[in-house]
Amino acid sequence: MSVRVGVLGATGAVGQRLIQLLDPHPDFEIAALTASDESAGHDYREVAKWRVDAPIPEDVASTTVVETDPSAVPDDVDLIFSSLPSSVGEAVEPAFAEAGYVVSSNSSNARMDDDVPLVIPEVNAEHMQLIEVQRDERGWDGALVKNPNCSTITMVPTLAALDSFGLERVHVSTLQAVSGAGYSGVSSMEIIDNVVPHIGGEEAKMESESRKLLGAFDGAELSLHDAEVSASCNRVPTIDGHLENVWAELADDPSVGDVEDALAAAPSADLPSSPEPLVKVFDEPDRPQPRMDRMLGGGMQVAAGGVQETPAGVQYNCLAHNTIRGAAGASVLNGELLARDGWL
Known part of the structure; x- marks a missing residue:
């Protein structure tokens, strides 16, 4: 039986990726598309300005867009995917959850709220149990679940794989x-022949979200991981694929082989969109590379390589497709987890 889903902010870049992933999905059926008041009432093809590198699905193209309001979405929609700007999402998403909808959101608002699950299913699926705390505290019948920032998603599956070696401190420099x-x-004019060594708010997201994702949930509250995380985030002239240079300081002293084995053994999840393996490990020192490796696993796999020892631990590079694994695909994966575990 298909799960009927809606997409908030369906005309934006992440909204379009969501539609690309959801339209052929074996378990989800697109039943509602929302956008701004100016777009409401029009066919999706008229207002989407489709930019995804695949044709717009015909059945979606003729769907009438509705306002981004709970009253405009059919009651029989089981799951909402949100790609709203955070300034809009902070007001709209709680309204949908209060109205009884379960919202799987890519927006940055509320990610660090104590009662909001911030989830990568292969890393911390158990944090989804925070929904019970959230419903008790807020009186909602629905729920609000978040996936992390695109740069955080790229790095954290690799950190989770190394946590058994005693993860103490992380330094990361991103090429986004x-x-x-x-x-x-x-x-x-800003990015061609250039690198911009600052992305507003990005460093703080990586530093805080990583510790929440790697933290422990005791059934009542979540404690952040003890590791210190510092980030430097840079915009580079690639179209898709965030490449990151990571330095991980570890309590133990694993060999390069130990680290590569741990990365390669990072568990997948028993969900349609979770790749196997979760992390593709390259032996070549010059991999991964965005143009060559961002579409591994349909854009859902994390790539890692260039592992080498440092005086305090290891250094390696990791990569993921930022609008698939890092955004739309992450929300879909959380939706699959919500459906499988009976949260809808």
């Missing part, structure tokens, strides 16, 4: 694709 800023986010 322009698509992470949205279609109009970075002008060509």
Whole structure:
């Protein structure tokens, strides 16, 4: 039986990726698309300005877009995917949850709220139990679940794989694709022949979200991981695929082989969108690379390579497709977990 789903912010870049992933999905049926008041009432093909590298699905193209309001979405929609700007999401998403909808959101608002699950299913699926705390505290019949920032998603599965070696401190420098800023986010005059060594708010997201994802949930509250995380985030002139240089300081002294084995053994999840293996480990020192490796596992796999020892631990590189694994695909994966575990 298909789960009927809605997409909030369906005309945006992540909204379009969501539709690309949801339309052929074996378990989900797109039943509602929402956008701004100006787009409401029009066929999706008229207002979407479709930019995904695949044709717009015909059945979706003729769907009438509705306002982003719980009263405009059919009651029989079981699950909502949100790709709203955080400034909009912070007001709209709680309204949907209060109205009884379960919301799987890519938006950055509320990610660090104590009662909001921030989840990568292969890493911390048990944190989804925070929904019970959230419903008790807020009186909601629905729920609000978040996936982390695109740069955080790229790194954290690799950190989780190394945590058994005693993860103490992490330093990361990112090389982030322009698509992470949205279609109009970075002008060509700003990024061509250039690197921008600052992405507003990105460092803080990586530093806080990583510790929440790796933290422990005792059934009542979640404690952050003890590791210190520091980040430097840079915008580079690639279209898709965030490449990250990671230095992990570890209590133990694993060999390069031990680290590579741990990364390769990172568990997948028993969900349609979770790749096997979760982490593709390269022996070559010059891999992964965005153009060559961002579509591994249909864009859902994390790639790692260049592992080498340092005086305090290890250094390695990791990569993921920022609008698939890092955004739309992450929300879909959380939706699959919500459906499988009976939260809808």
